[in-house]
Amino acid sequence: MIKKCICATTNFKKLKNVTAIIICVHTPLNEIRKPNLQYIEKTGEKIVRNLRKDQAICLESTTYPGTTDEVLLPFFEKSRLKVEKAFSLVYSPEREDPGNTEFTTKTTPKIVGGITASCRKVSKALYEQIIKQVIEVSSTRIAVPTKLLENIYRCVNIALVNERKILADRMRINIWELINDSATKPFGFSAFYPDPGLGGHCIPIDPFYLSWKVREYDFTTRFIELAGEINTPMPSYVINKVMEALNTKKKSLKGAKILVLGIADKTDIDDDRESPSI
DSSP: OOOOOOOOOOOGGGGGGOSEEEEOOOOOBOTTSOBOOHHHHHHHHHHHTTOOTTEEEEEOSOOOTTIIIIIIHHHHGGGTOOBTTTEEEEEOOOOOOTTOSSOOTTTSOEEEEESSHHHHHHHHHHHTTTOSOEEEOSOHHHHHHHHHHHHHHHHHHHHHHHHHHHHHHHHTOOHHHHHHHHTTSSSSOOOOOOOSSOOSSSTTTHHHHHHHHGGGGTOOOHHHHHHHHHHTTHHHHHHHHHHHHHHHTTOOSTTOOOOOOOOSSSTTOOOOTTOTTO
16 A cells, blocks of 8 residues: 555645645735745745644745845744744755756755754654755754855856857857866866856746845945846847847848747756746
């Protein structure tokens, strides 16, 4: 007999029957690039109505530093239960690379940061059931920006190589050969490749969570803003390249039949969120 391990439900009252609650909800930006936390807040409201003693709550949604302790914690303490004494609250950033066959959820190190040290220990024990290496960090305020830094690193380097691609075209240099030759250096260089823009839920969005939050500290994240200026118009650059290719065949873009292979933002996945192909 196969044991039934998974049960999907929209009934929040069933939260009282579980020991651990992991929050993985959408965290989009609005039209002016302001973080939209309504899904985290609404989930918090639902949880607090069903919160009981000895439960562990973990937020995994990408957000800005302070969300766990400034947004979620006040919700849960409305239940008159106190963190650490009655329940645990932690942040653990999702680390996924869809389509990657080398690193899976189980083999990718997992970071956990708690409101308190004992919260962190509880979450470590939870995640060690399914993940090989769980890394404890000092607080939620460290755990949250690790995900942001990881994706900002990618965003900025993609912008760098996209800009280099445009320059290489003008200089009649093969960008692919240039990158592959540079990648033969065994240290100090990581290969990034040009693309028609950023796609997926993470990289086009996550950096701007930080750039919005740091305004409270009278600071501007210039690398993030510059990367956005370079990456955002890349689909237009690709369209212009298509126009140039059509012109060599004495065809116009208007009325041309064009086959687009691949709508997702990367190979061998079905996620088309924020895809520049669209």
